[in-house]
Amino acid sequence: MPAATPPSFEASARYPDPRIEVLDERFLKLRLFSGTVERIATGLRWAEGPVWFGDGRYLLVSDIPNNRILRWDEASGTVSEFRVPSNNANGMARDRQGRLLTCEHLTRRVTRTEYDGSITVLAERFEGKRLNSPNDIVCAKDGSVWFTDPPFGIAGYWEGELAEPELPQAVYRIAPDGKLQQVLADLAGPNGLAFSPDEAVLYVVESRATPHRRIWAYDHGKDGRLSNKRLAVDAQGHGAIDGFRVDIAGNLWCGWGSTGAPGADAEELDGVRVFAPDGTAIGHIHLPERCANVCFGGRHRNRLFMAASHSVYALYVNTQGCV
Numbered sequence: 574m575p576a577a578t579p580p581s582f583e584a585s586a587r588y589p590d591p592r593i594e595v596l597d598e599r600f601l602k603l604r605l606f607s608g609t610v611e612r613i614a615t616g617l618r619w620a621e622g623p624v625w626f627g628d629g630r631y632l633l634v635s636d637i638p639n640n641r642i643l644r645w646d647e648a649s650g651t652v653s654e655f656r657v658p659s660n661n662a663n664g665m666a667r668d669r670q671g672r673l674l675t676c677e678h679l680t681r682r683v684t685r686t687e688y689d690g691s692i693t694v695l696a697e698r699f700e701g702k703r704l705n706s707p708n709d710i711v712c713a714k715d716g717s718v719w720f721t722d723p724p725f726g727i728a729g730y731w732e733g734e735l736a737e738p739e740l741p742q743a744v745y746r747i748a749p750d751g752k753l754q755q756v757l758a759d760l761a762g763p764n765g766l767a768f769s770p771d772e773a774v775l776y777v778v779e780s781r782a783t784p785h786r787r788i789w790a791y792d793h794g795k796d797g798r799l800s801n802k803r804l805a806v807d808a809q810g811h812g813a814i815d816g817f818r819v820d821i822a823g824n825l826w827c828g829w830g831s832t833g834a835p836g837a838d839a840e841e842l843d844g845v846r847v848f849a850p851d852g853t854a855i856g857h858i859h860l861p862e863r864c865a866n867v868c869f870g871g872r873h874r875n876r877l878f879m880a881a882s883h884s885v886y887a888l889y890v891n892t893q894g895c896v
Contacts, residue, residue: 579615579883580861592844592859593888599849600856603824608889610858613878614645614652619732620880621816622709624665624673625870632870634880635662637678637732645885647871661726661733664709664816664866669716676707678726678733683707683718683747696720696753702739706732709765709816709866714772717797718747719756721763721777744777746797756799760789765816765866768793769823769850770895776805776825778814786814786832788825788848806852812842816866816880820892823850826877830863845879860886869894 585592590609595601614634622635630647633655642662644655656662661678668674673686674695681704682697695718697704706726711719723742726733744757744766757763762781768774775793780786788806791799806825808814815828829846843863847856862882870876874893879886 582612582861584611585609594857596857597853597855603890603892605889605891611887613885613887615884617883620885621663621865622665623866623868623878623880625868632878633665634885637661637663666710666712668712674710674718676710676720678706681706683720695747699740699753699755705738705740711766716749719766720745721766723762767817767819769819770821785809806848818867818869819895821895822892826867828864828866
């Protein structure tokens with residue numbers, strides 16, 4: 574397939590990198606003075622769902638419209654195709670045994686890749702009805718798998734195939750025994766999700782909330798019960814939140830960009846916005862492309878990988894991502 578044309582990019586020749594903007598002094602301890610944004614891959618149509626495999630020193634990233642998952646190798650810097658076709662794979666994660674978990678738009682299911690490469694279907698229907706298009710995914714310490722299910726992949730033929738939703742937009746939990754539970758069904762466009770470092774809190778993006786995009790926080794209790802819904806982050810009309818990850822101090826590193834409304838936002842919003850646990854925006858990593866999702870990786874989990882439209886970027890930071 575022809576590669577998309579990426580915007581121009583040149584690595585910064587000076588320290589600190591001017592692309593890394595400090596919005597609050599709390600971000601200073603997270604920024605490495607000599608850390609710079611790097612472009613490690615390009616030519617994708619819509620980059621999403623990055624996941625790090627430390628045991629193999631490689632990153633996987635979804636290229637949804639091109640129906641493939643790409644692999645970037647840290648040792649060589651080469652990019653290759655990991656899975657083609659990918660069933661328009663989107664969000665990815667690893668389970669507690671290190672196996673790949675994948676949200677598939679085309680097949681409207683969540684799968685697990687076994688050690689021998691075979692595929693196990695974890696979820697594709699709820700109460701006899703097909704899921705919409707599983708979007709983002711995370712695995713808790715108890716082995717439960719959580720994923721969001723908006724209708725983005727069935728809205729047309731770009732990221733899947735056109736179809737009518739059979740279920741409300743929702744967040745699901747696959748219990749350790751394999752039972753599928755619908756845990757939330759009151760969000761418009763549930764998207765990225767992640768746990769706090771101690772897993773006492775689950776954060777979920779409401780990416781179609783009006784007038785502002787939001788991240789909600791829920792107390793995470795026994796057997797996956799959620800309670801005490803409260804606002805964690807309000808974009809306040811200054812950007813659209815997509816996927817995100819949490820570091821060991823509880824800061825939220827969010828894929829960020831324009832809402833797409835005519836004249837509503839400037840290109841300066843593209844990149845990653847970082848929020849403290851209290852919801853204050855403390856930093857922004859400016860990229861020449863809108864960022865959809867991120868993950869932490871590298872030997873010490875201190876390298877932020879950013880899946881941004883046509884490209885994948887990386888930045889060493891002075892913190893670590895949650896396991």
